[in-house]
Amino acid sequence: MQIADWIESEILNGHFENDGKVYSQYQLAEMYTINPATAAKGLNLLVDENILYKKRGLGMFVSGDAKEIIINKRKNQTLKRLVRELVLEANRLQISEIELIEMIKMANNQEAEQ
Amino acid sequence: MRVIECTDLTKTYLRKIVLDKLSFSIEENKITGLIGRNGVGKTTLLKIIAGFIKETSGQVKVFSERPYNNLNVSLNSIFVDDQMSFPPAIPLSEILTVAGNFYPNWDRELAKRLFDYFSFDPKSYHNRLSKGKTSTFNMIIGLASRCPLTIFDEPTTGMDAAVRKDFYRALLKDYIAYPRTIILSSHHLDEIEDLLEDVLLIKDGKKQFQMSISELKEWAIGLKGTTEEVLNLTDGKEILFKEYFGVNTIYAVVKNDFSEFLLNKARLVGVEISSVQPSDLCVYLTSETKGGIDDVFNKH
Amino acid sequence: MSLTSINLWETVKKQYFFKLKANIDAFSSLIGIQLLALLFSFGGVGSVGMGGGNFSINIKYYSADLVIGFTLLWAFVTAITITTKPYRNHDFTFVTNRLSSSLSNILFLLTASIVGSITAILAGNLLKILAHILLDGQIYSINTGIQELVMGVCVTIFYVFFVTSIGYFIGTLVQISKLFIILIPVLFFGTLFLDASMQKEPFLVNVFTFYTMESALSLFIIKVIVTVAVFFTAAISILNRMEVRR
Amino acid sequence: MTVMTAILPLVILILIFGVFIFMVRLAGKFATPKVTHWLLFLYISVLLLGTVFVPFIIDDPMSQKGMGKVVDTDREFSDLYSNLNKGELDQIDAKYLMKESSFSNYQNQTIRVESSNNDGSQILIERKAVNDDTIEAFIFGNGLIIDGYDFSRKLKPYHLELMDNTLTINLPHQQDINLLIAKADFPIRQFTGESIINPSFSTGDQVVYLRIPNNLELIAGDHVFLEFIEK
Structure with a gap:
């Protein structure tokens, strides 16, 4: 559901503030040349995860704690999956756990310098 | 309100069953993709819906009326395909005016702008257009007529990629502005996937399935890994498609009714899990052999 | 999306004007045909030779007979062509059902008959003038007054429309199966030769005289109208069951 | 064949x-x-x-050129002949008079009349009361009626030739008459009963009418039927 992911990242980098209005399904459909129903489904997904809430007749709005929900959702889903794949790849290359941690630390430092 | 309702629709041509007890219905103001292999009866179905040919048995209702020889159905629907024929004596610009007389919701402005955008010469004649140009012109007629039921039967034959993209975008924009029921019969499901809301898949004259595009995207799952790992994961399940890679790795497609737990376990064991594109899924579901064209080559 | 509805006659009207525009080249071939007929009838439509004691008389008759004959042929061919698949498919691109398509065809054929008849009769006049100017000899005109002209046009319209109904019916039969393309001529010439060889008055000749020898105008009109109605209704009911744009 | x-x-x-x-x-x-x-x-x-x-x-109707529509050809023929027989020339419509000629100061006592038309010609003779040595000759014809229209004007009259005492009536040499007739079209003819195949056609012979002086004696030559008028 690229629509849902896209809106989440837009919220994370602040394009949609809290309680701000989000694009309607038709605007999204227009932008992405996708069927409005598909866009609506994406929006409803976010409503189920109460990242967004619906005001009857007005459209979709970013809920207050949208950011936190997205962050820990991504944390225990996407981040965990990436870590698992990391570990798997390390086993295949017979890299010990210590070495792996070392590599993560190095990467972290490089990231911190930027 | 259901625009189209078919129950046990059957059509036979000289003892060859083309449609075999096909039942489905299409809701109002939805874009439905009619997908199926060549000669599976898509065009026949559409011509029955448009009221051009008679059903052998079963029942068809369009706008809750039998479409055959029905004036109101003809007024509120338009059938666009590459055999759409216009009188040779009428130049293109005049065909637009004629269409304007016939269709109540005809948008002259839109037709004119599309006509100029795709740089048609008003003086030229329909039977002298190239294949792509013909499809483009027919598409303009289909779009501008704004019929409550607009049927496109392989509308993009002969169109180049750019024109196809324009067509899909124009179709969607006009659909958003003036919602109507649209049936798009096509082979390029991958191209029109995003446009569709529902997909109706036909195989051997029967309905394989009818579901929304988003469900279809999560309907099946691809497993790639060592042969015995994948096989024991998928035992007891109907394998829709399998392909062998290298020594003993295999890629198999099955219906996705695994629990999240099982999927994690599989990943741990090194089985790659990937989603299946709807267009590929439809190909797998409608192919005669499980292995696709490779079966032809590795038969011996 | 709100549905609109339409009544039959509105559609027929729209289709009729569409047909006039679409089949314009039928009229250009009408002109070609009539000019050809004029050319052929330059030598006189009929000629009679007589002899008295010491004189011989050669009379050449000039009238629009040949032009009308060719116009009948043209009408027959036009009626057949508009029942063929491409022409019918033109209707089904837009809004139609089989009845409205047939009715607009009939209205078109009526217009063609009227235009064909008027031009044919007037062409007859043209012929007389040209004959007078170009050929030596004084041309004598017997009762070609306005009153005859009008009656001529009306009767010719009936004849042409009568022929179009036959053409339309035959065209429809051919649409049922191509076999009729062979069957109808065989039947037509067959009965002619068969009866002729049996010295019996051929059936078709009787049919022909049934109309052409009818000297009472009102009776003639009734006969033609009834026959036209029969042929067209038969054609319509057949076409109503025909599948289209296979 | x-x-x-x-x-x-x-x-x-x-x-x-x-x-x-x-x-x-x-x-x-x-x-x-x-x-x-x-x-x-x-x-x-x-x-x-x-x-x-x-x-x-097109000169239509033809009546302006003396070729009016003859309503009833038979009746007109019989009237013509009866007037001729009675010698009342003035009763006869001028259109029937094809030619009039006269031969003055004919001195001989007798005159021989003959004709070159071997089926014979009919000659009516009127003996004038007076002897004025002039012979008047009238040729009447109703020669050609086609479809009820009189085309006899087209026919050449007999040719009279007086040589010393013989009056010869010569047939005009072979004449070919070509007519262009504009007819009604067949849809009209169907109701007016006209026909293009066999037009109604009637032709009567030409009649020679002589007025001779009282005392002139007539000798009938070959191919001639003389008829004297009693007035």
Whole structure:
């Protein structure tokens, strides 16, 4: 559901503030040349995860704690999956756990310098 | 309100069953993709819906009326395909005016702008257009007529990629502005996937399935890994498609009714899990052999 | 999306004007045909030779007979062509059902008959003038007054429309199966030769005289109208069951 | 041979049909709508022009040129003959008088009348009361009625020749008359009963009417039937 992911990242980098209005399904459909129903489904997904809430007749709005929900959702889903794949790849290359941690630390430092 | 309702629709041509007890219905103001292999009866179905040919048995209702020889159905629907024929004596610009007389919701402005955008010469004649140009012109007629039921039967034959993209975008924009029921019969499901809301898949004259595009995207799952790992994961399940890679790795497609737990376990064991594109899924579901064209080559 | 509805006659009207525009080249071939007929009838439509004691008389008759004959042929061919698949498919691109398509065809054929008849009769006049100017000899005109002209046009319209109904019916039969393309001529010439060889008055000749020898105008009109109605209704009911744009 | 004649019309018919289809196809192909509109407009205007001018060019009805519509040919013939027999020339319509001539100061006592028409000609003789040595000759004819219209004007009258005492009546040499007649079209003819195949055609002979001086003696030559009028 690229629509849902896209809106989440837009919220994370602040394009949609809290309680701000989000694009309607038709605007999204227009932008992405996708069927409005598909866009609506994406929006409803976010409503189920109460990242967004619906005001009857007005459209979709970013809920207050949208950011936190997205962050820990991504944390225990996407981040965990990436870590698992990391570990798997390390086993295949017979890299010990210590070495792996070392590599993560190095990467972290490089990231911190930027 | 259901625009189209078919129950046990059957059509036979000289003892060859083309449609075999096909039942489905299409809701109002939805874009439905009619997908199926060549000669599976898509065009026949559409011509029955448009009221051009008679059903052998079963029942068809369009706008809750039998479409055959029905004036109101003809007024509120338009059938666009590459055999759409216009009188040779009428130049293109005049065909637009004629269409304007016939269709109540005809948008002259839109037709004119599309006509100029795709740089048609008003003086030229329909039977002298190239294949792509013909499809483009027919598409303009289909779009501008704004019929409550607009049927496109392989509308993009002969169109180049750019024109196809324009067509899909124009179709969607006009659909958003003036919602109507649209049936798009096509082979390029991958191209029109995003446009569709529902997909109706036909195989051997029967309905394989009818579901929304988003469900279809999560309907099946691809497993790639060592042969015995994948096989024991998928035992007891109907394998829709399998392909062998290298020594003993295999890629198999099955219906996705695994629990999240099982999927994690599989990943741990090194089985790659990937989603299946709807267009590929439809190909797998409608192919005669499980292995696709490779079966032809590795038969011996 | 709100549905609109339409009544039959509105559609027929729209289709009729569409047909006039679409089949314009039928009229250009009408002109070609009539000019050809004029050319052929330059030598006189009929000629009679007589002899008295010491004189011989050669009379050449000039009238629009040949032009009308060719116009009948043209009408027959036009009626057949508009029942063929491409022409019918033109209707089904837009809004139609089989009845409205047939009715607009009939209205078109009526217009063609009227235009064909008027031009044919007037062409007859043209012929007389040209004959007078170009050929030596004084041309004598017997009762070609306005009153005859009008009656001529009306009767010719009936004849042409009568022929179009036959053409339309035959065209429809051919649409049922191509076999009729062979069957109808065989039947037509067959009965002619068969009866002729049996010295019996051929059936078709009787049919022909049934109309052409009818000297009472009102009776003639009734006969033609009834026959036209029969042929067209038969054609319509057949076409109503025909599948289209296979 | 009969098969040939039966087949021939068929072949011609098919030929015409072929030419015809070719014409339709040809006309259809290059005639774009604009051309056709122009063609139609031009053609119709030419036709209308023709219709307007027809009456002026074709002399119609023919009555203006002495060839009026003869209503009842038989009755008219009988009237003609009865008047002739009674010698009342002035009763006869001028259109029947084809030629009038006279031979003055004929001195001889006798005159021999003969004719070169070997089926014989009929001659009416009126003996005048006076001897004025002049012989008047009248030739009457109702020679040619076609479809009820009198074309006898077209016929050349007998040729009279007086040589010393013989009056010879010579038939005009062979005459070929070509007529162009504009007829009603067959749809009209169907109701007016006219026909183009066998037009009603009647021709009577020419009659020679002589007025001779009282004392002139007549000798009947060959091929001649003399009839004297009692007045």
